Amino acid sequence: MHELLKTQRISIAVLFFGLILLIGLMVNKAPKTPFTMTATEMLANMPNFEHITVNTAKNVNSDTNNYVFIDLRSPYDFEVKHIANAVNIPTAFLLDDENIELFTAYLNNNTTVILYGQAERESISPWILLTEIGFPNTKVLLGGFECYNGNKPKCMAGSAQYNYAKISTSGGVKKTNNATPAPVKKKKVIPVKKKVKAAAEGGC
Amino acid sequence: MQKRYIFLALLFLVMASGLLFLPDMEKKTQIEPSALLNDIHSNNRRLSTDEIAKRIIDGDPILFLVDVRTEAEFNNYSLPGAVNIPLQDLLNEDWTGYVDQDILDIIFYGNDDILSEQAWVLCKQLGYQNLYVLDGGLNQWFATIMLPEKPGELASNEEFDLFSFRTGASIFFGSGTTEIAVKAKPKKEKKTIPVRKKVKAEAEGGC
Numbered sequence: 427m428h429e430l431l432k433t434q435r436i437s438i439a440v441l442f443f444g445l446i447l448l449i450g451l452m453v454n455k456a457p458k459t460p461f462t463m464t465a466t467e468m469l470a471n472m473p474n475f476e477h478i479t480v481n482t483a484k485n486v487n488s489d490t491n492n493y494v495f496i497d498l499r500s501p502y503d504f505e506v507k508h509i510a511n512a513v514n515i516p517t518a519f520l521l522d523d524e525n526i527e528l529f530t531a532y533l534n535n536n537t538t539v540i541l542y543g544q545a546e547r548e549s550i551s552p553w554i555l556l557t558e559i560g561f562p563n564t565k566v567l568l569g570g571f572e573c574y575n576g577n578k579p580k581c582m583a584g585s586a587q588y589n590y591a592k593i594s595t596s597g598g599v600k601k602t603n604n605a606t607p608a609p610v611k612k613k614k615v616i617p618v619k620k621k622v623k624a625a626a627e628g629g630c
Numbered sequence: 631m632q633k634r635y636i637f638l639a640l641l642f643l644v645m646a647s648g649l650l651f652l653p654d655m656e657k658k659t660q661i662e663p664s665a666l667l668n669d670i671h672s673n674n675r676r677l678s679t680d681e682i683a684k685r686i687i688d689g690d691p692i693l694f695l696v697d698v699r700t701e702a703e704f705n706n707y708s709l710p711g712a713v714n715i716p717l718q719d720l721l722n723e724d725w726t727g728y729v730d731q732d733i734l735d736i737i738f739y740g741n742d743d744i745l746s747e748q749a750w751v752l753c754k755q756l757g758y759q760n761l762y763v764l765d766g767g768l769n770q771w772f773a774t775i776m777l778p779e780k781p782g783e784l785a786s787n788e789e790f791d792l793f794s795f796r797t798g799a800s801i802f803f804g805s806g807t808t809e810i811a812v813k814a815k816p817k818k819e820k821k822t823i824p825v826r827k828k829v830k831a832e833a834e835g836g837c
Contacts, residue, residue: 436638443645457662464660465752466721472748473718518671521664547743551670551751558755559663584744588772590707594804 459526462560471557477566478540480574480581487511494532498543498552499571509542509574517543517552521559529561542567542574661757669754676765677737679774680792683799686710694734695764698749699741709739709771710803717745721752732759739764739771775799 463471478486486493487510495512497504504514515525532539539556541549541564549566556564567574573581669675685693686709695712697704704714715725717740729736736753738746738761746763753761764771778796781789 436635436642440638440642440645443642447645457664459663461660461663461755465755469718469721469752518667521667545743547747550744550747554748554751554755555663555666555670584741586703586741587769588777590768590772593772593776594707 458523459521459559461558463558465558468554468558475557475565477568478538479568483509483540483567483574492536493538493540495540495542495567497571498541498548503544507575509571512542517548520552520556529556529564533561533563537563539564540567541565542571544571546570546573660755666751666755670751675750675761675763677762678765679771680795682709682737682764682771683775683796683803687799687802692734694728694736696729696736696738696749697740698738698745703741707768709768712739717749720749721756729753730756730758735760735762737762737764740767742767742769776803 483495487495490511495509497508497512497514498517498520499508499514500516501514504512508514513528515528519525529539539561541553541556543549546566546569548570553564553566569581682693682695686695693711695709697708697712697714698717698720699714700716701714704712708714713728715728719725720729730753736758738749740746740749743763743766746767750761750763766773775796778793778800781793
């Protein structure tokens with residue numbers, strides 16, 4: 427009887443052990459698209475990337491065999507206006523299975539993928555992410571859609587638009603603009619009223 | 631019965647010894663691509679210039695500003711209290727202690743969002759915590775804090791409040807706006823106070 431109990435205990439323990447292993451295997455799924463590049467490698471590689479300027483983009487826009495534009499904005503923004511021949515993949519859906527298949531197809535076809543958002547900053551992180559999971563053919567449209575579309579006069583992303591040091595020490599551009607002499611305030615002259623005393627009149 | 635007992639015990643032993651030969655688990659520092667994509671999609675990382683200005687003025691002790699531009703640009707101008715870590719040096723071991731921690735709020739900034747976004751996404755991928763980006767970078771900082779624009783006549787009270795905050799902040803950060811500068815150095819003209827001469831009444835004929 428005593429021996430029987432021991433066996434039962436051990437079988438229960440084995441069962442639990444197996445269960446834990448099974449759960450562990452099920453939960454610990456490897457990501458479908460793991461990073462193939464570490465952050466450090468990516469950082470070291472960054473200066474080697476030649477991104478696409480607006481002018482280049484306009485030139486290669488019709489070359490649909492070698493270049494494809496990916497619009498990262500929402501479908502509504504895409505609907506309003508987008509670069510001709512662009513494909514709309516909102517940032518949130520970049521890693522969906524079908525999109526990964528699409529990117530793989532582009533990679534195999536040696537097609538350069540040009541990412542763009544409304545501003546350039548919206549495509550920076552997606553570019554790094556896609557490059558790190560194994561799509562080195564991804565590039566960024568410099569200046570983003572707002573520059574391509576000509577909405578923004580200055581397309582100098584990354585550069586300083588003000589003379590920082592000068593402004594912070596000398597008191598502001600606006601002040602120098604307004605350096606024209608301020609209208610001179612006329613002095614208010616308070617007329618002194620001379621009390622005109624009545625001439626001495628004859629007394630009493 | 632005895633056989634079954636031995637078999638189970640052996641099975642248990644085999645499974646247990648299997649644990650010994652598990653591959654070394656990589657120290658899980660990197661987050662997964664899908665998790666990173668969620669963070670990229672979220673806008674929580676972008677802190678407005680007004681918020682940062684307020685925190686600098688308040689002397690927030692957990693604020694840690696990281697200037698990711700080059701050293702020359704940093705020397706030319708930087709936010710008060712900022713530390714210069716050029717983007718290319720960001721992942722050097724020298725800086726790991728500064729960037730990989732869970733006490734301070736790290737705010738990356740560059741001239742605009744481009745460099746800071748790169749710094750943010752690389753650190754985020756490595757699983758670092760409390761990472762933020764100065765929304766619009768220094769260009770936005772100068773457009774709003776250093777050179778605030780006066781709201782129009784019909785603007786709401788909030789806009790006027792914001793403007794007065796920004797005007798105050800611009801003085802704090804060392805750039806006066808037009809009005810402030812003019813007020814600071816008024817051309818002193820001697821006020822001529824017209825002296826009233828008392829015209830004495832001539833002696834009048836008394837009685």
